[in-house]
Amino acid sequence: MKRLRSVEDVMTHAVISVDRGTAFKDIVEVLRMWNVSALPVLAQDGQVVGVVSEADLLLKPQSTDTAHAATAEQLMTRPAVTVTKDATIPTAARLMARRHLKRLPVVDGEGRLVGVVSRGDLLKVFLRPDEDIGAEIRELIMYKLIPHGSAEVHVHVSNGIAYLNGSLPDLAMEDVVVRAAGTVPGVVDVKSDFTAPVSA
Template identity: 40%
Template sequence: MRTWQVGDVMTREVETVLAETPYREVVDVLLRRGVSAVPVIDDFRRVLGVVSEADLLHRIERAGEPALRRVFESRRRVARAKSAALLAGDLMTAPAVTTNPEAPLSAAARLMDREQVKRLPVLDDLGRLIGIVSRADLLRVHLRSDAEIREDVVQEVLRRVLAVQDGLVTVEVRHGDVTLAGRLDRRSAVDLAGRLAGQVSGVVRVTNAIAYDADDTVVDLGQVMPVA
């Protein structure tokens, strides 16, 4: 069962700069495009790093009042170096945290959270930049309509994976909340239907109200053969 991947939501037209791009031009790119960061690439579109607003603001902070400069002087060496940097290659944060177009959205979200970044450059198999995915892009999966979500649950989960006969299970979707009802022969099939439905792109929550005839998840100790 296929779920949405980074390639489904990423922005393909990515504004970039080179390592030799001057400070003022980097600022112009961010303001003109309304973005908070840009990848720094080489001539082969390989990502060298990322320049963000935070990297650029070190220079603004250094231009403050003398008292503020003394506070700034106590910060780490990297921040001091960036405050004097004139080119993107010296301003950027490197190495960049990246992902690939086949990565699940959940994996991209966990990576952003772990690395405390707001966006991920997306690379192809040769390490070349082909897109960028932001936190806002990841949320687009929840703009799917209830009808689209229901269609995936019915077609992919019930019919294709579980081979459930039509009419045995009903599926209702409201604002991304999925409710499953009906009856199946085995509890394991009921549990699997609930888990798989929860993996469908755009699903917020699953209420599994499917009944079952037999609980095949319980081992009958009376039928277990003793080991010789």
């Protein structure tokens, strides 16, 4: 069962980047060739020091004849907005939404570029098979939340919607179970219908 938990699970590993000294015209050519709207700018050690985008190029200084001789370091936006490879998918999604970004450079613990994640990559979790989602919900509920043998929980997932029913040792746990199921990547919604505890 493929689990999609972190940014590393969905990111694109092959990344196009430029270094600080890349010239204006070369940046334009790379953007055009790879059909992307922005590029990470790297230091010699692979650390992301900025991002140069189409908007950065369009906003280049107009008052000088040397504008087209500008380099990535002069044009880039800094500091770069990045996400670590072990960040959760919701964390990356919130960061993109808050900063109005389509793509994020992904870095390791040292700030070195290891990939890039896009909005489309983050949506991959919603393409998980319902069977995989259901199996992960069952494992989470039956082995991590509820004492073994103390509940009978049935899980059915259809089009990303998780339907939970059965009996719980304490109905007060229903909210916890529902919220936990909702954290499983690929879950669109959770609907529950639990009964009161079964008498001994």
